[in-house]
Amino acid sequence: MLRRSHKKSRNGCSECKRRHIRCDQQRPSCLHCTTGNRNCEYLFRYYVLRKENASTDDPLLLSPTEGFSAQSSLTAAPSIQNDPSLLTPIDVDVNMQHLKLLVHFSSIIFAPEIQRHLRDAVANMLLRTALNTPFLMHEVLAFSARHLSTLDSSNFQYYQCLSIELQTKAIALYNADGSCADQQSCVASLLFSSLLARHTLIDVLALRHVDFADFLNRFVQCVRIHRGKRAIVESTWSVLSSSELGPFIGQGLDPSGNGHQVEIDQHLDSLLAHIEEYPPESVAIYRTALGLLRAGYQDLNNPEQNPYGLRLIFSWLALVPEKFIDFLEQQRPEAIAILGRYGILLHSGRSLWQIGDAGAYLLHMVSTFLGEGWEAWLAFPKELGLSNRITCL
Numbered sequence: 001m002l003r004r005s006h007k008k009s010r011n012g013c014s015e016c017k018r019r020h021i022r023c024d025q026q027r028p029s030c031l032h033c034t035t036g037n038r039n040c041e042y043l044f045r046y047y048v049l050r051k052e053n054a055s056t057d058d059p060l061l062l063s064p065t066e067g068f069s070a071q072s073s074l075t076a077a078p079s080i081q082n083d084p085s086l087l088t089p090i091d092v093d094v095n096m097q098h099l100k101l102l103v104h105f106s107s108i109i110f111a112p113e114i115q116r117h118l119r120d121a122v123a124n125m126l127l128r129t130a131l132n133t134p135f136l137m138h139e140v141l142a143f144s145a146r147h148l149s150t151l152d153s154s155n156f157q158y159y160q161c162l163s164i165e166l167q168t169k170a171i172a173l174y175n176a177d178g179s180c181a182d183q184q185s186c187v188a189s190l191l192f193s194s195l196l197a198r199h200t201l202i203d204v205l206a207l208r209h210v211d212f213a214d215f216l217n218r219f220v221q222c223v224r225i226h227r228g229k230r231a232i233v234e235s236t237w238s239v240l241s242s243s244e245l246g247p248f249i250g251q252g253l254d255p256s257g258n259g260h261q262v263e264i265d266q267h268l269d270s271l272l273a274h275i276e277e278y279p280p281e282s283v284a285i286y287r288t289a290l291g292l293l294r295a296g297y298q299d300l301n302n303p304e305q306n307p308y309g310l311r312l313i314f315s316w317l318a319l320v321p322e323k324f325i326d327f328l329e330q331q332r333p334e335a336i337a338i339l340g341r342y343g344i345l346l347h348s349g350r351s352l353w354q355i356g357d358a359g360a361y362l363l364h365m366v367s368t369f370l371g372e373g374w375e376a377w378l379a380f381p382k383e384l385g386l387s388n389r390i391t392c393l
Helices: 014-019 031-035 078-082 096-104 116-130 134-151 153-177 183-205 212-235 266-273 280-301 312-319 322-329 333-348 358-370
Strands: 046-049 061-064 087-089
Touching (some): 014 031, 116 183, 153 183, 212 358, 280 312, 280 322, 280 333
16 A cells, blocks of 8 residues: 655654654654644754744754753744754754773874873874874774774774774775875875884784784884885975974984984894805895894893883884895894894883783794794893893794
8 A cells, every 4th residue: 555645854853753753853752743642752862943034044043853942941932943944954863982992092092102201192193183184083993993803802893994994994095195285285195104104013013823924024114114105204294394393203213312223232243244145235135224223122121221122112114224124024033033032122022011921922923933043143142131031932
């Protein structure tokens, strides 16, 4: 049997909508609910209030259906109640899951290794920028979901998938609109690349039960993302240096704290001296990568004097020479051994949720891959002391 056509009531009460009948929209109770002795409720929705006989260019006023009077009573304005045609509903659907992710995001999740006052300032700036930058907001939510996956084992798969979906969307939005046209967009691009680079490292370090070649391939891709972050800084420094992000950019980019490269110890220097199959330029690349790591070891030994140690866990990937990444990709054993020494630095940050046991696992994979004869390269640095030695290997 065909239903009789009727004019739909978009602003009717919940009960009439449920019964699929036209509501006369009377307040506080419509005619159908009054005669049927039913509970009459109206959704609290916001509307655009149009002036009667006003042109489309006139300013619009926002008013809730149950507008608040000067005495804060929940009574509808008479003109609205008598003429619902003056109202045009605005879609106010809220994604509660995304709100949960946004509320969960904090400085301790993003950068737990830096001092609290710096951490909070950067996190606040990041969130303020994200409100006007969709690709950054999507990555913020993706990062938050990634952290929740480590806290809620029963919903691990859900949060992992949610994180991947949000990150994929963030990258697509960035590729479409991630240009550095002005200071604000340059700041947004750097914050995005920094968050994405760290997110990628977390995912790579969490890999287990994969062969070393697969791990190395993903790690190299991760390092290149970190290098991309550095490229943004170098190409837009004149713009970024005068922004509110400027004072924070140097944090971690100079791990020695004094503007020059740290010399490697005699033990590793003698090992490099015996490399004969590579030209001096290649040996210099290894020396730079090892010097950066030693700077981290020294700072970890004197955290009050130099707070860069744990930061170098993340900045080392952006600071190593581009050629060193090529050596890793070629699986040169010396480069792999230096990667193992990076695992020692990672182990120093094992208390951070983003690291965990990744340092011990990486050093184990490197040791297994290189085999015998490379113990001297992987010797524990004296700067960290015997008490910190990795005993699980």
